[in-house]
Amino acid sequence: MRKNHSKKAKVLVLFTAMAFLFAQGVPANAANKTITCYKGTTVKKVTAAKPKCPTGYTTTKPKVTAKPTATVKPTATATTKPAADASVAFSGTYKGKLSIVWGDTYLQVTGVNGTGSGNVLGLTDMSGTAAAAPAGICDTFDAKGSISGGGSSINVTFDSSAKGCAEDESAPTTIKITGTATITGGTGKYAGASGVLKVTGTFSVKGGSKEDAAFTMDVSGNIKTK
Secondary structure, three states, X not given: OXXXXXXXXHHHHHHHHHHHXXXXXXXOOOOOEEEEEEEOOEEEEEEEOOOOOOOOOEOOOOOOOOOOOOOOOOOOOOOOOOOOOEEEEEEEEEEEEEEEEEOOXXXXXXXXXXXXXXXXXXXXXXXXXXXEOOOOOEEEOEEEEEEEEOOEEEEEEEXXXXXXXXXXXXXXXXXXXXXXXXXXXXXXXXXXXXXXXXXXXXXXXXXXXXXXXXXXEEEEEEEEEO
């Protein structure tokens, strides 16, 4: 009896060991299969030894028909170009009064007050100062000023070519001025302006220590704006 019991125990141990080895070598769910079933846009997964799709489902994945996408035409985009400097023609005649102080060796214009007409771009008011130390009947002078109007203005400075030439060696006489004025900026719509203006004009003096002299001045050229 003990021998039979011992044999049964050995057989039981053998089968247990084989079952253990089988379990270690093969996944527990190796006998099961998983399939994917489709019905329209619904998807189900079925896992079984012999899986079958539910009624109405199939293992064939439906083809997705892509809807045609609307063709978007490229819109024209505005190309922003850097604004090039604009140049506007300027031409006018200014008439007004010079306030003059005479010294033994110099002439000083302490004030200029003139009004312009013509293509002056709204810059109708002229003001400025000037000085000269004439050594002869025709000599250079220094001058600067502004021409303004309508809330804008340009600043000008005469260059070294500016000259004043008297018709006579002593007063009373008429003095003719010629030269080139450089635009050195401005205000309003002429802020940052540049350019060159040609200037010619005349005024008459009597020769007193202080006097007001009438003047006429023609100004022309181009104003470059930014």
